[in-house]
Amino acid sequence: MNIVRLSDQDNVVTAIRPLDVGQDGATQRIPHGHKMACQPIGKGDAVLKYAQVIGYAAEDIAVGAHVHTHNLEFRAVDVDYAFSTNLKPAQVPLVQHSFRGFRRATGRVGTRNYLAVLTSVNCSATAARMIAAHFTPERLAAFPNVDGVVAFVHGTGCGMASSGDGFEALQRVMWGYARNPNVGGVLMAGLGCETNQIDWLIEAYGLTPGPLFQSMNIQDVGGLEKTIALGIRKIEEMLPHVNAFEREEAPASELMVALQCGGSDAWSGVTANPAVGYACDLLVAQGGTGVLAETPEIYGAEHLLTARAIDRATGDKLLRLIDWWEDYVARNHGSMDNNPSHGNKKGGLTTILEKSLGAAAKGGTTPLTGVYKYAEPVTAKGFTFMDSPGFDAVSVTGQIASGCNLVCFTTGRGSAFGAKPSPSMKVATNTDMYNRLTGDMDINAGTVLSDGQSVEEVGQQIFDMWLEMASGSMSKSEAQGLGDYEFVPWQIGAVM
Known part of the structure; x- marks a missing residue:
């Protein structure tokens, strides 16, 4: 298999490996991870991936053509938001899991001391x-x-x-x-x-x-x-x-995991992020908490989250964050499409809409139970959202301040990020990068494509490692000593 089509509604496919002219219908060379038109797309027509709009054709695009920044343009998408229409409760777990952590006077349990x-x-x-x-x-x-x-x-x-x-x-x-x-x-x-x-x-x-x-x-x-x-x-x-303080047995419900991605590529939304989403569902079923962040990186996918909001007030709170970011970017003469980065684009991502649809998958499928300001204490259990920029260090700083005692970080291009006091694990989106950066990557979600593993199998591995890390096992970034320079509070407002 050389290409993957993520939905029957999509008019593009993604190249699992580089395609030469004539291979799988390609009329141009298609780099690894990049998109190819699988049906004619007229100028101005929507380009669909994940059965969602990721941009609009800047010119007529023929079947087999490379679809990327040269012929796909970003526009804001008009959405009729639905609220609380996709509420899938967490499954009742067969086993209640635990870890060994440090219980504090507040009642919270730490994974480190x-x-x-x-x-x-x-x-x-x-x-x-x-x-x-x-x-x-x-x-x-x-x-x-x-x-x-x-x-x-x-x-x-x-x-x-x-x-x-x-x-x-x-x-x-x-x-x-x-x-x-x-x-x-x-x-x-x-x-x-x-x-x-x-x-x-x-x-x-x-x-x-x-x-x-x-x-x-x-x-x-x-x-x-x-x-x-x-x-x-x-x-x-x-x-x-x-x-x-000494480690003692504590239920998995005491875990609060920061859900993060950086150095994303086209496979982030296909392998690693959905696998983390499955692990998040397992954690929520245990009574624990997952905290998604990076507001610019859910832009264009926020309608998927409002449909999962536990109530209208929670959904509206999320949309107010989107409004603030649109105004913030406009005031600073930028565009929400300034994200994705150069590396993201080289890895096959073209617009912020495409990146966001993949990034939101880290949140799994359970209801959105709370929306919080940057670094505001997260008090709700379940799947939650905290406002932050997409800059990894700033975002994770806010998530740790909100109470996260573990960090789960997916990456496609490769990232050497680590955090203190909350240890960070890395999930690779593709096997090629995992093999190059084995000293930094904890789990290879690229096996979904290279070895035929299921997203659920990789998600279970991720969840199991969360429990091991929570009990004291070191992630690779932690063992290398990362985390002393990754404390970066978000600077908002004028410097005087």
Whole structure:
């Protein structure tokens, strides 16, 4: 088999391997993963893949022709939205699964046990990194239940309005990381005069200073050197308390998984994303939570999610996010079709509509139970959505702040992403890339095409690995130490 047609309604097929002229009806060379017209398409006619519109023909396209950026154009699609018309409840599981995690005072259960050094502003980033760097594996050897001391630093916190979307998003991120169940103890470090005051955060979110939560700022302590020394002493005092947490049996319902994709290709929506969607359905059946994000990457597929919204209010909340993004992009003289990236297009994706239809598959088939702001705490169980850009690091930062204790990341072109404090696993969309990047990829969903495995079989592998990771098994990105530089809060609004 050299081509695949995903729906009888489609007027394009996708090349599983490169097609030469004359092969499978090709009249032009068709690169691997790219589309070929399987029937005549007139100029201005809709091009269909997944039985959905992915764009419009910019010229007449003959059978066998290559369909891509040179002859397929993006337009916004007019949709009559349906609400709550496709509600498929999760199946009742035959077995209730569990994992071994760290139970916190909040009742949440962590899959890791980190001590976090959080910064309120870029000005305290060096201090935080130097404090964390002091705690080498040798110095932590006496604390076997502690996964590490990690600094979460960023490039903002000042030169911003002290209210509004940007300020509130940054505070939600800081509060969310401090309260993530994978964090056993927190040290917050600031400069002192910044807009993003630590005291305001503590007051606004009801954080309680104590053995597991400390704060300081450079100006009050007396400079960088003294701050680093004090920070090290504070962490040394906190370590025995964090080490006192031990893994215990917990139900799979305590898992909250960030559903993410990056470096996508034409196979993302055919292999890896549907397999992750199946795993998400299995998790939801256990009472757990899947969190889809990247609002620009559901653009054009949002109608599929409103039909799954648990009620009209939830669907409307999602559409308000779409409206905000359309306005945001217009104000900045851009286009929603600026995504997909160059690499996405080289991998066979042509428009944001095509990319979104594949990306939305990560959410499985169960009802959409909640829609949340960036980094807002996710409180609903089941399949949920959190607003974010499509930029991987920014999006995952928000998902972890929202409470995710695991990350599942699909990729077609290849990505070396990893996250802390929530470990990230990689799912490859195609076997060729998996074989090139075996040191980074955890699961090969490309076997759906190369080996005849079913999406359900790969989805079960993904779900099983979630349980193993939750109990302490390292993903490949985690074993390589990724995650120290992937904390990137979303900067919204003016920099002043």
